[in-house]
Amino acid sequence: MGKLDKLSVFISLVLRHKPDAAGITLDEHGWANVQELLDGINNTKRKIDIGSLEEIVRTDNKQRYSFNEDKTLIRANQGHSIPVDVELKEEMPSEFLYHGTADRFIKSIMEEGLKPMSRLYVHLSKDIETANKVGKRHGKPAILKVHSGQMYREGIEFFLSENGVWLTKRVDVKYLEQMNV
Numbered sequence: 001m002g003k004l005d006k007l008s009v010f011i012s013l014v015l016r017h018k019p020d021a022a023g024i025t026l027d028e029h030g031w032a033n034v035q036e037l038l039d040g041i042n043n044t045k046r047k048i049d050i051g052s053l054e055e056i057v058r059t060d061n062k063q064r065y066s067f068n069e070d071k072t073l074i075r076a077n078q079g080h081s082i083p084v085d086v087e088l089k090e091e092m093p094s095e096f097l098y099h100g101t102a103d104r105f106i107k108s109i110m111e112e113g114l115k116p117m118s119r120l121y122v123h124l125s126k127d128i129e130t131a132n133k134v135g136k137r138h139g140k141p142a143i144l145k146v147h148s149g150q151m152y153r154e155g156i157e158f159f160l161s162e163n164g165v166w167l168t169k170r171v172d173v174k175y176l177e178q179m180n181v
Helices: 003-016 034-042 050-059 103-112 128-136 148-153
Strands: 065-067 073-076 097-102 122-124 141-146 166-168 176-179
Touching: 003 034, 003 050, 003 073, 034 050, 034 073, 050 065, 097 103, 097 122, 097 128, 103 141, 103 176, 128 141, 148 166
Parallel strands: none
Antiparallel strands: 065 073, 097 141, 122 166, 141 176
């Protein structure tokens, strides 16, 4: 793992879970002051400057981070375990969305549904390919088809994050279908 990749992992930890790891605070919408973030990271014996931070944001394959217009603030787009309001707008999802997980979790999910666990929302993908990539990160992949259109018509809210990840509070078992991959 390269230097920028390691910094990106640390930034993800700070902006999504533990701002105190860099000695910073997030506002109620998850924004951190960029200069405070840079100073905080440098105080942990990691070295970063604005150019490196901009490159991490620009090249992150999952588009995890966003700057405000003048690049004085930065935040993670989703995946928080701390309570922040990233100002998500409700959206109507496609008829089906997908959830990638590890095969070893399927039995439990098919009994209890999808829950956000340590996060604020359940994360869903718009396509099988993305869900499969997510599942592979956790072991032997398994894909669940989510009947999101039906959920939405029944009054369940969906949000689309800045980086294209669909979010909802939970998915009841009746909306899940296990797929063969």
